[in-house]
Amino acid sequence: MARKARKPLTRDRVLRAAMALADKDGIEALSMRRLGQELGVEAMSLYNHVANKDDLLNGMLEVVLHEMEIPGDGVHWKAALRLHAVSAHAAFRRHSWACQLAVSPPSLDRVLDVQIRQMEWKLARLRDGLSDHLVYHGLHALDSHITGFTLWQQSHQITADNVGDLAAQFLRMFPADEYPRTYEHVEQHMTGFGSDTNAFEFGLDLILTGLERLHEGDPGVTVER
Amino acid sequence: MARKARKPLTRDRVLRAAMALADKDGIEALSMRRLGQELGVEAMSLYNHVANKDDLLNGMLEVVLHEMEIPGDGVHWKAALRLHAVSAHAAFRRHSWACQLAVSPPSLDRVLDVQIRQMEWKLARLRDGLSDHLVYHGLHALDSHITGFTLWQQSHQITADNVGDLAAQFLRMFPADEYPRTYEHVEQHMTGFGSDTNAFEFGLDLILTGLERLHEGDPGVTVER
DNA sequence: ACCTGAACACCGTTCAAGT
DNA sequence: ACCTGAACACCGTTCAAGT
Numbered sequence: 495m496a497r498k499a500r501k502p503l504t505r506d507r508v509l510r511a512a513m514a515l516a517d518k519d520g521i522e523a524l525s526m527r528r529l530g531q532e533l534g535v536e537a538m539s540l541y542n543h544v545a546n547k548d549d550l551l552n553g554m555l556e557v558v559l560h561e562m563e564i565p566g567d568g569v570h571w572k573a574a575l576r577l578h579a580v581s582a583h584a585a586f587r588r589h590s591w592a593c594q595l596a597v598s599p600p601s602l603d604r605v606l607d608v609q610i611r612q613m614e615w616k617l618a619r620l621r622d623g624l625s626d627h628l629v630y631h632g633l634h635a636l637d638s639h640i641t642g643f644t645l646w647q648q649s650h651q652i653t654a655d656n657v658g659d660l661a662a663q664f665l666r667m668f669p670a671d672e673y674p675r676t677y678e679h680v681e682q683h684m685t686g687f688g689s690d691t692n693a694f695e696f697g698l699d700l701i702l703t704g705l706e707r708l709h710e711g712d713p714g715v716t717v718e719r
Numbered sequence: 720m721a722r723k724a725r726k727p728l729t730r731d732r733v734l735r736a737a738m739a740l741a742d743k744d745g746i747e748a749l750s751m752r753r754l755g756q757e758l759g760v761e762a763m764s765l766y767n768h769v770a771n772k773d774d775l776l777n778g779m780l781e782v783v784l785h786e787m788e789i790p791g792d793g794v795h796w797k798a799a800l801r802l803h804a805v806s807a808h809a810a811f812r813r814h815s816w817a818c819q820l821a822v823s824p825p826s827l828d829r830v831l832d833v834q835i836r837q838m839e840w841k842l843a844r845l846r847d848g849l850s851d852h853l854v855y856h857g858l859h860a861l862d863s864h865i866t867g868f869t870l871w872q873q874s875h876q877i878t879a880d881n882v883g884d885l886a887a888q889f890l891r892m893f894p895a896d897e898y899p900r901t902y903e904h905v906e907q908h909m910t911g912f913g914s915d916t917n918a919f920e921f922g923l924d925l926i927l928t929g930l931e932r933l934h935e936g937d938p939g940v941t942v943e944r
Numbered sequence: 945a946c947c948t949g950a951a952c953a954c955c956g957t958t959c960a961a962g963t
Numbered sequence: 964a965c966c967t968g969a970a971c972a973c974c975g976t977t978c979a980a981g982t
Contacts, residue, residue, distance in 0.1 A: 503946085526975065538976085539947050547975065597874045598819065605892060610901055617900035630907055634871070635922040641874075642867010646859070649822045649866075667830060675842035676835055679855065688855055697860040700929035701922070728965085751956065763957085764966050772956065 503535060505543045509553045513589065516554065521591035548600040555599075558592040559608045561585040564615055571622035572702050576695075578616070579640050583694050586644045593644045624709045632705045639701055643694050728760060730768040734778045738814065741779065746816035773825040780824075783817040784833045786810040789840055796847035797927050801920075803841070804865050808919050811869045818869045849934045857930045864926055868919050 501507065511533050516524045526547060530537035544550045563581035565574040586593040616636065620629040670677045682688070688696075726732065736758050741749050751772060755762035769775045788806035790799040811818040841861065845854040895902045907913070913921075 525973085527973085536948055538949085538978095541976075542946060594823065597870045599874060607892075610892060610898055613904070614898045614901045617904055621900065627913075630904065630913055631918060631921040633904065634868075634918050635925060638868040638871035638922060639863070641871055643859075643863040645822045645870060646863035646866055649824060667832075667835060673835055673839045675846065676839045679838070679842055679858065682855055688852075693856060693859050696856040697863060697926070700860060700926050704925035704929045750954085752954085761967055763959095763968085766957075767965055 503533065503539065503543060505553070508533065508540060508543050508550070509557060512550055513554050513557060516591045517589055521594065524591075551595055551600045552604060552606065554589075555592055555595045556606050556608060558585050558589050559596075559606065559612065561588070562612070564612070571619045572706065574619050575616065575636065576698060576702060578612075579636065579698050580695065582640050583644055586641075590648060593641055593648070597641045597645065620705075624705055628705055628709055632701075635701045635705070636698075639697055643697055647693070728758065728764065728768060730778070733758065733765060733768050733775070734782060737775055738779050738782060741816045742814055746819065749816075776820055776825045777829060777831065779814075780817055780820045781831050781833060783810050783814050784821075784831065784837065786813070787837070789837070796844045797931065799844050800841065800861065801923060801927060803837075804861065804923050805920065807865050808869055811866075815873060818866055818873070822866045822870065845930075849930055853930055853934055857926075860926045860930070861923075864922055868922055872918070 508529070512524055512529055515529060515532055525537075526540055527537040530540055533540075540550075544553070561581075562585050563578055565577045569577065586596075613633075616633060617629060620632050620636075624632055667673075668677045668680060733754070737749060737754055740754060740757055750762075751765055752762040755765055758765075765775075769778070786806075787810050788803055790802045794802065811821075838858075841858060842854060845857050845861075849857055892898075893902045893905060
């Protein structure tokens with residue numbers, strides 16, 4: 495039997511293993527002991543490559559943020575922001591633990607470089623098409639949609655292991671006569687009334703087009719200032 | 720000295736104490752041992768009134784959901800949904816731990832009655848003004864804004880104890896020449912360029928007005944179907 | 945320089961034992 | 964019926980000790 499030639503432990507290898515574990519078994523399964531085990535090492539060894547667990551989580555988030563697309567300057571501001579938002583959503587869906595981390599950062603006293611660079615880019619592109627006031631609120635609307643929709647979507651996700659329970663509960667709790675709208679809505683979800691990818695883009699377009707309309711001075715769009 | 724006449728422990732008293740603790744010290748400070756201590760009882764006693772910690776968290780969330788306003792039938796669908804969304808946002812802000820719970824429920828196999836009733840109401844009101852297809856996506860856009868914006872807002876919250884660190888880091892990380900837009904944006908936040916309550920309503924109005932426009936067959940609003 | 949074992953202060957939860 | 968003490972199987976993290 496071949497002797498297992500263990501590769502030397504590095505911060506990068508620790509991060510990758512942690513991401514793989516979180517992707518597979520969920521972020522709640524990621525413990526220092528379990529991660530060490532996965533790497534064939536005692537948990538305490540990890541502290542040679544990572545300051546602590548928060549540092550580990552921060553590092554994992556950083557990798558995911560780098561997976562998000564930043565279109566070049568040739569693209570129109572609205573299309574560019576749309577592309578970025580869609581790729582951000584996709585990255586968060588690939589790593590279901592990441593959006594949670596992005597929105598409730600383990601250590602509030604650290605901001606990642608990549609986060610600031612993305613923010614700067616988004617603000618610059620918004621400014622290409624909108625006034626100061628709309629840029630300010632537009633960033634909030636855009637960012638909150640990216641993370642908010644993703645989290646909301648995850649909370650409604652039906653995973654393979656709870657689909658049976660949910661189906662049974664569904665019939666018990668949503669009787670068609672008592673909750674007709676909800677029954678219909680859930681039915682629409684199950685019959686593919688709208689695909690999941692389009693749901694994200696639907697809200698995204700409401701925001702982007704709404705912003706553009708406001709900039710054009712559309713009086714029909716009422717927003718207090 | 721007066722003998723402390725301890726009120727009998729009930730599920731309700733446990734829930735209230737847990738909420739008070741989470742409101743004060745954050746959800747991460749809420750442990751069964753700490754909660755028992757707060758109630759003058761051993762942690763194990765709590766299991767007589769609560770099935771387990773997930774049940775406790777579910778109960779806490781339920782109380783918060785009941786704090787959200789459901790306007791009567793006299794109100795126009797758009798105004799009614801707006802009022803509900805604003806009151807939901809306010810409830811989540813009063814209990815900063817609740818939105819996290821709503822969006823990543825501790826036990827996925829349980830849906831709260833109040834959640835279904837609210838969903839039914841929202842769908843009915845949306846249907847008062849919109850077509851089937853818009854109701855379907857409209858609910859997603861609305862719900863994801865309520866929880867998503869709140870979570871996003873919380874992640875950017877500056878609390879009293881980290882304001883010093885952030886101010887220092889701010890100057891170090893956002894040099895005006897390197898990140899001019901971000902610098903300006905953060906400055907706008909600090910000088911009250913837009914108040915926080917309006918930020919939520921800004922995005923809310925983009926969604927509600929956008930939905931209405933789509934229903935009126937506005938060709939300028941491009942959304943794939 | 946990196947890894948380890950033992951230890952510390954925490955968790956949620958069970959269960960037999962008390963009243 | 965309700966509360967408790969001891970215990971179990973977990974956490975993150977420290978630190979002296981090994982190589």
